[in-house]
Amino acid sequence: MTETTTGATRATTPTAIQMSGVTVEFADPLGGTKQVLKGIDLTVPAGQFIALVGKSGCGKTTLLNMVAALVRPTTGTVTVGGETPKAARRNLGFMLARDALLPWRTAQGNVEYGLELRGVPKQERRETARRWLEAVHLGGSERLWPWQLSQGMRQRVALARTWALDPDVLLMDEPFAALDVTTRVAVQEEFLRLWQSEQHKTVIFVTHDLGEAIALADRVVLLGEGRVLYDVEVGLERPRDLQTVAGEPRYQEIYNQLRSSI
Amino acid sequence: MTRELEEMTITAPDNATPVREPRRDPAETARRKLARRQTTKVRALQALLLVAWIGLWQVTADQEWLDPVLGKSPGQSWDYFVGAIESGELWTNTKATMAAVVVSWVLASLVGAVCGIALGLLPTVERVISPFLDAANAMPRIALAPMFIVAFGIGMTAKVALACTLVFFIVLSGARAGVRSTDSEWLRLSAVLGATKLQLFWKIMLPVATPAIFAGLRLGLIYALLGVVGSELISAKDGLGQLIASYSSLFQMEAVYAILILLAIVAVLLNQLMVTAERWLLRWQAPADV
Numbered sequence: 001m002t003e004t005t006t007g008a009t010r011a012t013t014p015t016a017i018q019m020s021g022v023t024v025e026f027a028d029p030l031g032g033t034k035q036v037l038k039g040i041d042l043t044v045p046a047g048q049f050i051a052l053v054g055k056s057g058c059g060k061t062t063l064l065n066m067v068a069a070l071v072r073p074t075t076g077t078v079t080v081g082g083e084t085p086k087a088a089r090r091n092l093g094f095m096l097a098r099d100a101l102l103p104w105r106t107a108q109g110n111v112e113y114g115l116e117l118r119g120v121p122k123q124e125r126r127e128t129a130r131r132w133l134e135a136v137h138l139g140g141s142e143r144l145w146p147w148q149l150s151q152g153m154r155q156r157v158a159l160a161r162t163w164a165l166d167p168d169v170l171l172m173d174e175p176f177a178a179l180d181v182t183t184r185v186a187v188q189e190e191f192l193r194l195w196q197s198e199q200h201k202t203v204i205f206v207t208h209d210l211g212e213a214i215a216l217a218d219r220v221v222l223l224g225e226g227r228v229l230y231d232v233e234v235g236l237e238r239p240r241d242l243q244t245v246a247g248e249p250r251y252q253e254i255y256n257q258l259r260s261s262i
Numbered sequence: 263m264t265r266e267l268e269e270m271t272i273t274a275p276d277n278a279t280p281v282r283e284p285r286r287d288p289a290e291t292a293r294r295k296l297a298r299r300q301t302t303k304v305r306a307l308q309a310l311l312l313v314a315w316i317g318l319w320q321v322t323a324d325q326e327w328l329d330p331v332l333g334k335s336p337g338q339s340w341d342y343f344v345g346a347i348e349s350g351e352l353w354t355n356t357k358a359t360m361a362a363v364v365v366s367w368v369l370a371s372l373v374g375a376v377c378g379i380a381l382g383l384l385p386t387v388e389r390v391i392s393p394f395l396d397a398a399n400a401m402p403r404i405a406l407a408p409m410f411i412v413a414f415g416i417g418m419t420a421k422v423a424l425a426c427t428l429v430f431f432i433v434l435s436g437a438r439a440g441v442r443s444t445d446s447e448w449l450r451l452s453a454v455l456g457a458t459k460l461q462l463f464w465k466i467m468l469p470v471a472t473p474a475i476f477a478g479l480r481l482g483l484i485y486a487l488l489g490v491v492g493s494e495l496i497s498a499k500d501g502l503g504q505l506i507a508s509y510s511s512l513f514q515m516e517a518v519y520a521i522l523i524l525l526a527i528v529a530v531l532l533n534q535l536m537v538t539a540e541r542w543l544l545r546w547q548a549p550a551d552v
């Protein structure tokens with residue numbers, strides 16, 4: 001089923017992420033186990049933007065952590081670009097609700113961090129970082145420390161840091177949840193613009209916000225009780241205008257469906 | 263609201279970005295000027311206090327409030343000071359003391375910081391040995407001085423050894439506390455980016471622990487001085503502590519006072535040096551008043 005070998009052969013619309021019969025159990029404090037994911041089968045084609053929604057504690061972060069090889073499935077298999085999640089890490093971008101900027105690095109230094117860990121030479125690192133800061137409208141702020149940046153700016157630095165590694169797969173865990181409404185829409189637009197501007201990357205986007213899920217994603221998956229409760233193709237035209245997309249009938253339709261199954 | 267959105271995404275980067283850039287803000291410049299003026303005031307008051315203290319010392323000597331053996335005037339101490347500088351006695355002994363201070367401080371700080379961070383990375387090991395560390399740290403280290411002197415003789419090694427036993431634990435506990443403030447999200451991110459243990463050490467643990475390590479280094483520098491002088495007081499072939507011991511036994515208290523004051527000045531200078539280094543290395547931290 002997963003004929004793909006690397007993310008580079010994206011042109012043949014291969015499968016980016018494949019989960020079959022995945023369960024995850026955690027030890028609970030009483031010595032027993034608690035099953036958080038109960039048999040997940042999910043296939044994500046390369047280039048798809050998939051949003052993961054569901055009640056708090058339903059296992060969204062666990063699922064994402066599994067793809068990032070931070071959590072091992074108890075049973076079942078997960079492959080990313082045909083490889084094990086661990087081997088696929090070099091093609092992975094990861095973004096969290098808190099920006100996780102390193103306070104002792106400037107904006108520029110933070111964007112360079114991932115490149116540095118991967119042994120990219122200094123000059124190239126500099127240029128790449130500067131280019132991506134420019135791309136998120138932070139040209140000129142390279143030398144500011146994180147405490148000198150606003151929340152929105154910090155999250156945009158995190159965005160640049162993720163993008164600078166040119167990952168094939170982007171894992172995002174409520175990346176904009178900590179932002180106020182105005183800033184959030186601005187950063188969402190920034191993000192969507194980056195995603196649409198080039199060959200599409202595969203995105204798994206966890207969010208609490210149904211509206212955000214529908215507005216941004218190609219496909220919305222609703223998790224509940226450790227299973228996939230609902231899986232829908234959004235089918236709204238791209239490029240989308242985040243200011244008006246909520247007025248579309250299709251948006252309303254999906255919103256209501258999700259609302260009633262949650 | 264839409265206007266605001268446009269501003270956030272579309273405005274030219276130059277006027278959109280510098281939010282709290284201190285250099286360009288006129289209010290910040292004014293605040294700095296005020297701070298400078300206050301510093302001048304503080305310095306003037308400090309000078310006044312110093313003069314008052316010397317005056318009080320002079321009065322104590324004039325009025326013979328103290329036993330004549332102890333009651334020496336600032337003038338007498340100054341005379342000793344000038345004489346000892348001319349004879350080179352102070353210079354050679356200060357050099358001996360400071361060499362031991364620097365060697366012990368650098369050595370013990372390096373080992374202490376590395377051990378502290380390593381313990382932070384290896385929680386099981388930390389749990390096993392932490393009671394032993396606490397016990398060792400509670401020991402009155404000056405009691406070890408005779409042992410070191412027997413073991414290493416009256417040269418530099420014994421002083422360095424004693425000072426190291428003080429500095430090591432201070433820097434170690436600073437580093438341990440520092441590593442504990444690591445944010446788990448930084449580790450999660452680094453893991454996904456494929457960081458090795460060594461990279462985690464250099465790029466996360468060391469910078470995280472730097473503020474706490476610095477607090478330890480500053481305290482450690484003073485303790486290095488105390489340890490070295492303490493060891494010299496007990497027995498040494500040179501050093502300011504040894505000078506104090508021999509002048510005390512001759513009841514030349516004016517010399518003892520002069521040397522104690524010299525030690526105090528050295529301590530203040532060392533501390534200033536650390537403050538400057540700290541300010542530069544920790545420039546990424548937000549100023550406390552923001």
Ligand SMILES: Nc1ncnc2c1ncn2[C@@H]1O[C@H](COP(=O)(O)OP(=O)(O)OP(=O)(O)O)[C@@H](O)[C@H]1O
Binds near residue numbers: 036057061062063
């Ligand atoms: N390392 C762990 N050990 C034990 N239990 C865990 C662990 N990680 C997660 N859990 C449990 O798994 C369940 C799902 O957690 P998860 O973080 O995946 O939820 P979530 O859907 O991301 O929730 P939220 O929307 O609040 O972030 C929770 O009940 C949580 O207590």
Ligand SMILES: [Mg+2]
Binds near residue numbers: 061062
């Ligand atoms: Mg979560």
